[in-house]
Amino acid sequence: MSAGSIFTRPARLAAIAPYVWMVLFFLVPFAFVLKISLSQTAISQPPYAPVFDLGEGFASLGAALAALSSDNFHLLFSDDLYVLSYLRSLVVAAVSTSILLLIGYPIAYGMARLPKRWQAIAMMLVIVPFWTSFLIRIYAWINILQHDGLLNQILLALHLVSTPMVWLSTDTAMYLGIVYSYLPFMILPLYATLAKLDPALEEAAADLGAAPREVFWLVTFPLSLPGVGAGVLLCFIPIVGEFVIPDLLAGSDALMIGQTLWLEFFTNKDWPVASATAIVLLALLLVPLVLYDRLQRRQLEAAR
Amino acid sequence: MAGDLANTDIAATPAKTVALPDLIDMPLLRIEGVAKRFGGFRAVDRLSLDIRAGEFFALLGPSGCGKTTLLRILAGFETPDEGHILLDGKDIAQVLPHQRPVNMMFQNYALFPHLSVRDNIAFGLRRAGMTRPAIETRVSEMVALVKLEGLEMRKPDQLSGGQKQRVALARALARRPQLLLLDEPLAALDKKLRESTQLELMELQRRLNMTFIVVTHDQEEAMTMAGRIGVMDAGRLEQVATPRELYEAPASRWVAEFVGDVNLFDGQVASRDAHRLMVTTRDAGTLSVAEPRQPLSRSIVSVAIRPEKVKLSRRGPAMDGASAQAINRLEGIIVDTTYLGGLTVYKVKLDSGAMVRAAMANTARLDMDAYRASQRVVAWFTPDDCVVLEQ
Numbered sequence: 001m002s003a004g005s006i007f008t009r010p011a012r013l014a015a016i017a018p019y020v021w022m023v024l025f026f027l028v029p030f031a032f033v034l035k036i037s038l039s040q041t042a043i044s045q046p047p048y049a050p051v052f053d054l055g056e057g058f059a060s061l062g063a064a065l066a067a068l069s070s071d072n073f074h075l076l077f078s079d080d081l082y083v084l085s086y087l088r089s090l091v092v093a094a095v096s097t098s099i100l101l102l103i104g105y106p107i108a109y110g111m112a113r114l115p116k117r118w119q120a121i122a123m124m125l126v127i128v129p130f131w132t133s134f135l136i137r138i139y140a141w142i143n144i145l146q147h148d149g150l151l152n153q154i155l156l157a158l159h160l161v162s163t164p165m166v167w168l169s170t171d172t173a174m175y176l177g178i179v180y181s182y183l184p185f186m187i188l189p190l191y192a193t194l195a196k197l198d199p200a201l202e203e204a205a206a207d208l209g210a211a212p213r214e215v216f217w218l219v220t221f222p223l224s225l226p227g228v229g230a231g232v233l234l235c236f237i238p239i240v241g242e243f244v245i246p247d248l249l250a251g252s253d254a255l256m257i258g259q260t261l262w263l264e265f266f267t268n269k270d271w272p273v274a275s276a277t278a279i280v281l282l283a284l285l286l287v288p289l290v291l292y293d294r295l296q297r298r299q300l301e302a303a304r
Numbered sequence: 305m306a307g308d309l310a311n312t313d314i315a316a317t318p319a320k321t322v323a324l325p326d327l328i329d330m331p332l333l334r335i336e337g338v339a340k341r342f343g344g345f346r347a348v349d350r351l352s353l354d355i356r357a358g359e360f361f362a363l364l365g366p367s368g369c370g371k372t373t374l375l376r377i378l379a380g381f382e383t384p385d386e387g388h389i390l391l392d393g394k395d396i397a398q399v400l401p402h403q404r405p406v407n408m409m410f411q412n413y414a415l416f417p418h419l420s421v422r423d424n425i426a427f428g429l430r431r432a433g434m435t436r437p438a439i440e441t442r443v444s445e446m447v448a449l450v451k452l453e454g455l456e457m458r459k460p461d462q463l464s465g466g467q468k469q470r471v472a473l474a475r476a477l478a479r480r481p482q483l484l485l486l487d488e489p490l491a492a493l494d495k496k497l498r499e500s501t502q503l504e505l506m507e508l509q510r511r512l513n514m515t516f517i518v519v520t521h522d523q524e525e526a527m528t529m530a531g532r533i534g535v536m537d538a539g540r541l542e543q544v545a546t547p548r549e550l551y552e553a554p555a556s557r558w559v560a561e562f563v564g565d566v567n568l569f570d571g572q573v574a575s576r577d578a579h580r581l582m583v584t585t586r587d588a589g590t591l592s593v594a595e596p597r598q599p600l601s602r603s604i605v606s607v608a609i610r611p612e613k614v615k616l617s618r619r620g621p622a623m624d625g626a627s628a629q630a631i632n633r634l635e636g637i638i639v640d641t642t643y644l645g646g647l648t649v650y651k652v653k654l655d656s657g658a659m660v661r662a663a664m665a666n667t668a669r670l671d672m673d674a675y676r677a678s679q680r681v682v683a684w685f686t687p688d689d690c691v692v693l694e695q
Contacts, residue, residue: 206381207406212402
């Protein structure tokens with residue numbers, strides 16, 4: 001490296017820090033999970049076999065490697081329980097993300113059109129729920145949705161229903177919880193894109209004879225697609241793996257993959273199958289992640 | 305003006321009455337007492353203005369004078385609080401922007417970044433419900449008009465500044481609007497490109513025989529392109545005139561100072577005879593000036609003289625009898641010279657302490673005749689070169 005390089009020693013350290021982080025906290029744990037997913041469950045401590053033990057020499061390591069098998073993955077695809085869980089997760093994520101987009105877009109659009117002073121306040125209002133723990137907010141929803149909860153009290157008081165309705169432990173409650181929890185993740189990227197949009201573009205469209213609806217669909221919406229993409233992925237990916245909300249608000253007749261994984265791990269104590277479930281989930285989520293990455297790269301190129 | 309002639313039915317109008325259409329025709333655009341307030345700020349203050357069909361009109365003024373607001377009112381992006389806007393006799397003050405037969409070229413072009421050059425130009429045509437082949441034909445016409453052949457499929461971010469400007473112009477012209485509004489159309493171009501584009505815009509306007517209203521803060525640009533200029537300040541029109549009138553016969557002290565450079569001497573009218581006023585000034589003694597066309601209502605006045613109309617000589621002008629009396633002579637010392645290529649501007653400190661600027665054309669390559677600092681000179685000018693302005 002030449003003397004005039006901007007890559008001085010601290011700068012180089014800073015440049016490799018994210019890689020160190022990724023290796024330590026992502027790649028290494030992933031290797032553990034991958035290895036466990038290829039092992040067999042066993043009544044031992046830890047509850048799987050084989051166990052790599054360098055103390056017993058390299059010969060035993062070879063034997064341990066030979067004992068690894070992909071049986072768990074075969075199980076995942078042969079048992080309906082897992083396939084249905086994956087499917088339910090994808091469906092729940094797709095439905096929730098669609099609802100989030102339908103609700104989030106108008107809110108973000110409205111925010112971006114507020115006077116600058118009010119935009120900061122609106123932004124605060126979107127973020128303020130994060131100041132309370134996520135879990136507490138979900139428990140609050142249980143309180144609202146339960147048999148003698150706030151929602152039923154209001155409905156009864158308004159004479160909209162004559163007997164309390166069942167809300168808790170239904171898909172409706174789960175979707176309510178998911179949409180409520182993820183709304184900021186949909187609004188913020190959409191708002192960021194829409195606020196950056198040059199208002200002169202919409203004026204130019206109107207000037208060229210586009211009615212307000214055409215202005216939106218021909219100019220505003222296409223130009224906000226990067227924000228739509230970011231918001232959709234930011235919601236879709238974590239919702240697929242969501243555990244807490246379906247566990248607390250949905251019924252127990254159909255499980256999302258996060259719940260199935262939890263059952264395997266904590267109830268069945270089947271670490272290998274739980275690990276295999278996690279690996280397949282990761283592989284599934286890699287598809288939208290790669291799509292997102294490509295979208296971002298295309299945007300960067302367009303920005304040049 | 306070429307634009308006016310082209311719009312007049314020459315066959316039916318005898319040559320002598322070419323100036324008449326001004327009186328008998330309704331103007332294309334009539335702005336009547338239009339006012340717009342933002343909070344307590346009066347952006348446009350009961351402004352009235354007529355613009356004839358085929359005119360190239362410039363709204364000139366410092367930033368914040370209301371010229372852009374007026375343009376946005378014409379485009380429909382702002383609704384006036386008061387007044388009427390008659391386009392071809394119809395009041396459009398409350399008509400929505402997408403329903404007006406007016407198009408605008410935006411300051412930073414506002415090209416749709418997700419659409420190709422072709423689709424940008426076709427945008428307005430598609431909204432107008434033209435058939436596909438008609439759109440194709442018109443787009444090709446516009447592309448040829450602004451010389452963008454071969455770039456039709458490019459996206460705006462693959463174009464240079466000058467090319468973007470052409471796309472914006474083609475897009476705004478494509479619908480053949482009755483009125484084209486141009487908001488600082490050349491501000492984003494560099495100087496050389498700006499000058500050639502000015503000429504192209506004029507050529508285009510003449511050829512299409514369209515009415516252009518251009519907003520600019522650049523007086524040279526306005527002077528070059530426009531047939532008439534409206535000078536705006538604080539939401540009002542200070543003067544509406546041809547470039548020459550604006551420069552040679554400014555209506556107010558403010559206009560004289562805003563358009564070009566000027567020497568001003570404050571004083572009081574001492575006496576008047578046939579065609580001359582004698583004005584006693586504090587800084588330049590008694591000046592003899594031509595009687596203004598409009599009679600003065602007050603005797604406190606300013607005498608304005610453009611620097612290039614102030615001549616310098618070592619001894620004073622050669623005089624013969626009659627004119628000797630009238631010519632204004634001011635003596636002083638040159639304190640500063642600024643060489644500008646074609647011109648040199650001399651700052652002369654008068655014996656009264658006041659400064660006078662004189663601009664002289666450098667007609668000879670070698671500076672044998674140039675004046676030097678601390679040289680004593682006579683600055684002189686004729687009464688006809690002065691303008692009397694009420695304060």
